Amino acid sequence: MGWTCHTTPPREERAEIEQLVTFENEDRALRPVSTTRRGSVWYLAVEVTAKTDNADPYGYELDALGRYVFAGMILMVRMRRAAMEQLTLFDIDGSVDGAVWWHGNTKCRNTGRYYQVREDGAGTWEFVIYGFGDDDVSVYRVGPDGELYLDHVPINARDRITVNGGNTGGIEQW
Structure with a gap:
């Protein structure tokens, strides 16, 4: 896991994401073979090609052409500080259940003390x-002070997360 921070968003977000998983040295070459976005998460299939017989496959099994493919996931998060600054700017109390505000083209809300968004409203x-995690996820919740905090919520056997005692949609809705 790693972090890449920008003070301004990249012009071509897809190109930026694909550049993060493109690499070549004397032992191997990596390149994205499939890239898709769902909400603020980018999902990638990354092909790794061994360039020498000595290249460590890191536990993966190489195909006949000396390649393997792994899945990657990159979360784009831009809202934590800026979304909270808008609350101050417009005197919105984000700590109140049901509070709704905008951050750029993203509509934000406090629902049952949990932070939710939807693009373009x-x-x-x-x-x-x-x-x-292995059996949970970290989601943002809104604290009594209106700030965002991380909260661990469980994943059930049907791959649904449980928030405030209720199950959300399956993994495809995350």
Whole structure:
């Protein structure tokens, strides 16, 4: 896991994401073979080609052409500080359950003390997932002071997260 921070968003977000997983040295070459975005998460299939017989496959099994493919996931998070600054700017109390505000083209809300967003103010409200554990995920919740904090919520056997005692949609809705 790593972090890449920008003070301004990249012009071509897809190109920026694909550049992060493109690499070549004397032992191997990496390149994205499939890239797709769902909400603020980019999903990638990355092909690794061994360039020498000595290249360590890191536990992966190489195909006949000396390649393997792994899956990658990159979360784009831009809202934490800026979204909270808008609350101050417009005197919105984000700590109140039901509070709604805009950050750029993203509509934000406090629902049952959890932070949700939807792009362009339309479509399904989505929790902002910060990270995955073996049987839980980290999502943002809104504290009594209106700030965002991480909260661990469980993943059930049907790959649904449980927030405030209720199950969300399956993994495809995250």
